[in-house]
Amino acid sequence: xxxxxxxxxxxxxxxxxxxxxxxxxxxxxxxxxxxxxxxxxxxxxxxxxxxxxxxxxxxxxxxxxxxxxxxxxxxxxxxxxxxxxxxxxxxxxxxxxxxxxxxxxxxxxxxxxxxxxxxxxxxxxxxxxxxxxxxxxxxxxxxxxxxxxxxxxxxxxxxxxxxxxxxxxxxxxxxxxxxxxxxxxxxxxxxxxxxxxxxxxxxxxxxxxxxxxxxxxxxxxxxxxxxx
Amino acid sequence: xxxxxxxxxxxxxxxxxxxxxxxxxxxxxxxxxxxxxxxxxxxxxxxxxxxxxxxxxxxxxxxxxxxxxxxxxxxxxxxxxxxxxxxxxxxxxxxxxxxxxxxxxxxxxxxxxxxxxxxxxxxxxxxxxxxxxxxxxxxxxxxxxxxxxxxxxxxxxxxxxxxxxxxxxxxxxxxxxxxxxxxxxxxxxxxxxxxxxxxxxxxxxxxxxxxxxxxxxxxxxxxxxxxx
Numbered sequence: 001x002x003x004x005x006x007x008x009x010x011x012x013x014x015x016x017x018x019x020x021x022x023x024x025x026x027x028x029x030x031x032x033x034x035x036x037x038x039x040x041x042x043x044x045x046x047x048x049x050x051x052x053x054x055x056x057x058x059x060x061x062x063x064x065x066x067x068x069x070x071x072x073x074x075x076x077x078x079x080x081x082x083x084x085x086x087x088x089x090x091x092x093x094x095x096x097x098x099x100x101x102x103x104x105x106x107x108x109x110x111x112x113x114x115x116x117x118x119x120x121x122x123x124x125x126x127x128x129x130x131x132x133x134x135x136x137x138x139x140x141x142x143x144x145x146x147x148x149x150x151x152x153x154x155x156x157x158x159x160x161x162x163x164x165x166x167x168x169x170x171x172x173x174x175x176x177x178x179x180x181x182x183x184x185x186x187x188x189x190x191x192x193x194x195x196x197x198x199x200x201x202x203x204x205x206x207x208x209x210x211x212x213x214x215x216x217x218x219x220x221x222x223x224x225x226x227x228x
Numbered sequence: 229x230x231x232x233x234x235x236x237x238x239x240x241x242x243x244x245x246x247x248x249x250x251x252x253x254x255x256x257x258x259x260x261x262x263x264x265x266x267x268x269x270x271x272x273x274x275x276x277x278x279x280x281x282x283x284x285x286x287x288x289x290x291x292x293x294x295x296x297x298x299x300x301x302x303x304x305x306x307x308x309x310x311x312x313x314x315x316x317x318x319x320x321x322x323x324x325x326x327x328x329x330x331x332x333x334x335x336x337x338x339x340x341x342x343x344x345x346x347x348x349x350x351x352x353x354x355x356x357x358x359x360x361x362x363x364x365x366x367x368x369x370x371x372x373x374x375x376x377x378x379x380x381x382x383x384x385x386x387x388x389x390x391x392x393x394x395x396x397x398x399x400x401x402x403x404x405x406x407x408x409x410x411x412x413x414x415x416x417x418x419x420x421x422x423x424x425x426x427x428x429x430x431x432x433x434x435x436x437x438x439x440x441x442x443x444x445x446x447x448x449x450x451x452x453x454x455x456x
Contacts, residue, residue: 017254017397018246020277026245027284027392049248055449056255058390060404064447069454076456113445120445148376152383152425156402159387162286164255167395169245174384176288187456197380217341217348219292221283226297228304228415 030166033173035209036093046168053164057157061135063113065102065150067194069187079186083179094203100194101154105146110135151197165202173201258394261401263437264320274396281392285385289363291341293330293378294385295422297415307414311407322431328422329382333374338363379425393430401429
């Protein structure tokens with residue numbers, strides 16, 4: 001597995017940045033789409049960038065205790081819709097991603113991650129023993145709270161995807177209203193050691209989506225942001 | 229409270245989008261900064277866009293069960309550093325934000341949110357009774373799992389902020405290695421009904437931050453992304 005040669009480095013050259021006002025406009029433009037335009041598909045190059053955003057989402061230690069399930073089969077999406085309060089976004093959006101968190105994260109995950117670091121960075125596993133031991137100890141210390149921790153991590157990826165979509169001008173609808181255990185069955189997640197938590201439908205808003213006309217509701221920044 | 233006049237709508241005009249390749253470059257450029265440049269500050273207009281991103285982060289129902297604490301006082305940041313494994317990012321980054329989730333979310337939050345929707349959208353509270361009842365029922369059904377739910381929501385905002393910073397060319401370091409109860413005390417969060425979960429330091433990487441030279445480690449997309 002020659003991942004080392006393909007792995008990106010953190011280029012320190014300045015990245016062409018989005019101007020702040022354009023970020024603000026993109027985040028005000030986004031909303032939870034209720035009705036998607038069934039005739040429009042996300043272009044391949046744009047979708048690849050969104051998958052890249054998922055793969056590169058930050059996580060604690062970089063452990064990536066998650067799986068992202070891209071569901072393309074229309075029949076399967078129809079079944080998922082049935083266990084998602086029949087929400088039409090499941091079937092009508094261009095793309096549909098399910099976010100699944102690791103169940104029972106532990107030493108095997110930590111070891112696999114350390115081995116991958118060693119391969120990518122071309123260092124010995126021994127040189128990572130301290131980092132590996134620290135991760136193992138922290139996770140062991142979580143006990144039964146470890147599943148809640150991997151679940152929280154997975155929501156970082158959800159935020160990453162939704163923000164990435166907005167700046168690319170792609171509409172989305174995050175969804176928690178789904179039957180997790182049924183999703184796990186339909187997607188074959190349980191044997192893999194992951195559980196479905198939430199999903200995101202992505203594509204383009206329908207011209208007549210009533211939700212698009214609603215004013216965005218946010219508490220005033222002076223209420224949500226505390227200053228110390 | 230005349231919020232209605234200032235609230236943005238979801239403009240359906242096309243937003244100038246970032247090209248996919250530029251998003252990809254920005255997300256490869258970002259990493260968890262270990263050593264910040266203490267001499268550089270984020271410009272006010274850029275910081276305002278990042279606070280805007282926090283305020284506009286998506287959440288289930290749009291309930292926003294969180295507070296973001298922007299800590300500017302150097303003495304307080306020094307105290308927080310002491311209970312954050314003495315990590316230098318707490319004091320050395322241009323900006324430091326603590327993410328706090330609602331504890332004991334319930335009917336009072338739902339009612340306050342419904343009242344705010346009514347004010348912003350200029351509709352009657354009665355017209356929102358169905359939505360309000362649905363939220364109340366869902367949250368009541370969570371029982372003691374409600375705190376875990378608001379915690380997960382708060383990580384959406386963390387992902388939103390980290391991605392927003394990356395596209396603006398602002399460096400960041402997400403941090404979970406902190407003593408939550410001590411943070412709650414130092415920031416006065418417990419009496420408000422919120423608890424600190426994680427934080428983000430933001431600013432500019434030091435020219436000699438050793439972490440910047442490390443190859444980014446991600447599992448191959450074929451492993452992390454499942455296709456169905």
